[in-house]
Structures are given as structure tokens and as C-alpha cells.
Amino acid sequence: MALSLLLSLYVLLGAAANENSPRTQKCETSIFTAPIVPGAEVLSIIAEEKRDIDTPAVPPSIPALSGLNFCEVKVYLTHPGANDKVLIQTWLPLSHDLWNGRFQATGGGAWTTGMLDIALAPPIVTGYAASSTDGGHPFDFFSTDWMLNEDKSVNWDLVYNFGTRSLADEVHVGKNVAEQFYGRKPDYSYWNGCSQGGRQGYALAQRYPGLLDGVLAAAPALKLTNVVLSGIWPIVAMNEAGTLISNCEFDWFASKALEQCDILDGGKDGTIGDPEDCVFDPFGLVGQKLTCSGREIKVTKAMADAVRRIHQGPTTPFGINYFPGLPFGTPSNVFLNVTIDTNGIRKLNDPAVLDVFPRTILLKDPNFDVSKVSASDYVALWVQASEEYGWSFNTDNPDLSAFRDTGAKLLTWHGITDPIIPYQNTVKYRQRVEREMGGSDAVDEFYRLFLAPGVQHCGLGPGAIPKDPLESLIDWVEKGEAPDTLAAETQDHEGYLVTRELCRYPRTPKYLGIGDINRASSWGCEGVDDDKVVQQEVDVERHLKDEL
């Protein structure tokens, strides 16, 4: 009797469990069928249960993780006529109970379309079904060789994959694979990427509206051909100024700018709240002395001129500025590599990866010498890059109406002292969207931008870094709670916690004058004058061609 009662209870409880939670399939190849992907043909699917997997860190935003368990689904597809073979890798929490019901598509970085395992580990830890793609090319952050065929002609299909096509494929496949595994569609789908991955988020919003409910796109490499070439501008600027300036000297100028402008936001906290307010004149330091590697150096006019030109950003020989430079106070560690030897001889060291794109893809000239580029050569490179690759890479269409009309949300944050992608590049895009789509308030309904003072590229720097911007996006999408500020924190050099609420663009931070300067509660956000925000757009490309 007791046994039959137990059996009855077992059946009842089992039935109830089945009714309330759909059964997760076993993680094996046989349970998956080919997803339908517009414009592509699935070649194969392989599913395998993975246990106790470790993944490496990618500083500053991705930590090393270990002991991960998941169902890995590899889908290989091709685009008919392209002769490509693209991997889309999806990781799925092993049971329905471990899944948070959401899908997350992840982005790449530098010259990768996706980061595969590295990018998939953080979302699996927090319960997402998540995807990444290799775009059909080898994984290498710093090489663009894969964009060329063996005969050195451009592989336009891979250029297309990298720019936009593989991103949509990744979302189609990932959502479908999750649905097959869990027996229901994801409740919500998101994009999460920084830098190249940030640009990719905008590519999805601009070209494939309707695929995602929310896009988190940090420090986006919008106008990618411009961003890439802006990396060699400091070298051109030094050529034009007639002197090389060492990293040590540049950083001395940065410290002077910080000394002067830190207080403009009301608080001496080691960051400049709004560099637009910082009117810093490097020529005012001519004649002053500094010390680098034990050697005393006197600031010359040529040095001040080099610093001015670097901060001004790409400018034609006739003085027309066509891309933002690094704001004052930004470190030089990425784009400058000049040292001074014991004899006082200045030397431009190997520019490392800065010249990869112009050397291998644009000019296809292995002997290209970036140290010899003049301001007019540079304009020619700029126009060529934009004309040949802009259609795939630049992701700068300001019309987001189709994305807005689906109800989706776009959230971006950008470090103000980003030494790789000037934050003004993102601001300029946002201003173009405002002009196109009814002004700042109308755009804020679906697209919000937060600037992070003192933060570098995707993280690092002395400023407070957004704590969990994806959570803020989720609250906006799923609960209708639009973020007015973005919670951020960091630790100062003594390990003391620093908190901030990052201001929603175009507002800027202001210390309230009382209270702990390291606490968010001591800071507010203030508005800006209208004339500061809206500037008429100039057709820069046409202007540059006129000068050629």
C-alpha cells in the first residue's frame, strides 16, 4: 500500500514537473535539425556536452572563467556563391532550469568577427544561451590577411561577412538552436559587444531590425575605416610638426591638461567630466622643463605643435578637421611609440599593428612605411578606405526608425579617455541620429548614450566603469525602466571604492560641492546649452575629395 502510494506520488509529481517546465533535450547531434538562415545554406551541425571547461581572460572586460558546463552546438554554413565556410558556435546551459530564458549574441574585437569560447563563457555563467561566429575566417585579433585571396585580390564575401552578414546569421542560428534545445523560443534576445563588437551591435540595429530586443554596444568602432586610419594620425601629425614626441613627453602634457581641467566639473577626482570645456593650449608650456628617463627636457614649439595636432585629429593641409582627435588628458600608450635613447636621439618604434589595414588591405604594399605618410597622402588613404570598404565596415546610417519601430532599445557607453576610439566619434553619430529622428528627447525613447569620464577603451583608466550595463538594458526592455543614469564603479590606487552614476548624454557630471568625492551621491548631472549640441553636419567626404 505504502509502495503504491509512493509510486502514485512519483507519477503525479513527475507529471506536474513536465507540465510546468518544458523538458530539455539531451545534448547530442541527432536532436538538432538545420536552422533556416536567410541567404545561407547549413552544411552541418555538431552538438556535444562539455564539462569543466576553462576559458582565458581578455582584459579589460572579460575575466578568466573555469568549471563551465554546457551544451555546445557548432553550426557550419555557407553563402551560396561565396565559397565560404562559417562557424556559428552556440553554448546552452545544460537544462531548462539553468537557462535564464534569454538569448545573447556576442561580438568580436579588433579584426575578429567573434571571439568564440572567450565571448561565450561570461553569458553561460549567468544563464544565457549565447552565440558567437568566426565570420568564416581565421581567428586573429591583429591580422587582416584573411581579407585577401591567394592571388591578393580582395575576398569581398569575407569583407561582407565581417561587416554585417555573419552577425545576422549568428542571431538566426543561435535563437533557433536554443528553441530546439529548450522546446520554446527565447523570451528576449540581446546583443552584447564592445569596440568592434560595439560596431556590430549598431550594424544589427541599422541593417537587421527585428532580430533583437536590445543592443548593448559599448565604445563602438563606428566609421570603422576612419577609426582604423585615425590610429596612424599621431605619426602623420608628428611628421607635419617636424618632431617626434615621446610617450613620456606626451603623458606629461596629458597630466598638465588634467591639472588644469580636472576642477571644471567641480571636483578634483582625477577625471575631466566634459573635455569640451577643457580649453588647453600646449603652446603655453613652451620653455617649461620636464624629466623623462632621468633626462631633463625643455618643451619646444615643435613639441607643442605635435601635441596640438594629435589632439586636433585628422586635418587637411588646408586646416579642415575631418575626424576627432584624442581629448586632452588621454594617455598615449596605444598610438604613440616613440622613445629617446641615452644620446637624446628620438626614435619612432615599430608601429605594431597600427598599419596593418593600410599596408595589407588598402595599398597591398608590404613595404608601406607609415613613418613617411604626409597629411595629403593621409587624405588619399582616408578617401580610398571609405570608398572601398565603407559600405561594409562603416555602419553609420543615422536612420534607426525601423529598429525603433520594433520597440527595441539601444544602449551605448563610451569612455571619455578612450585612446583607441575617440568618444566624440560616438557623440557625432548620436547627433546625426538626433537630426534625422526628431531630436534628443525622441531619440532617448529608444537609444541612450552614457559617457564615462576617465575610462579608457572598454574599461581601464582611473574613472568609474559601468557595473552591469546589460542589466540596465534588460530592465529597459523587459520592465520599461529606461536608464536615466548608469551605475559605475572602480577602485582608486589605494583600493578605495569609487562610485558614480554616469550621466545620460548630453548631460555632464557635476560635483555637488559637499560629501565624499568618491561617492556617486556627491555628484549630479547638469544640462548643456542647446548650441553646444546641435551643429550642422558637413559633407566631409566631398570636401576631402575636392582637396585631393
Ligand SMILES: [Ca+2]
Ligand atoms: Ca574632475
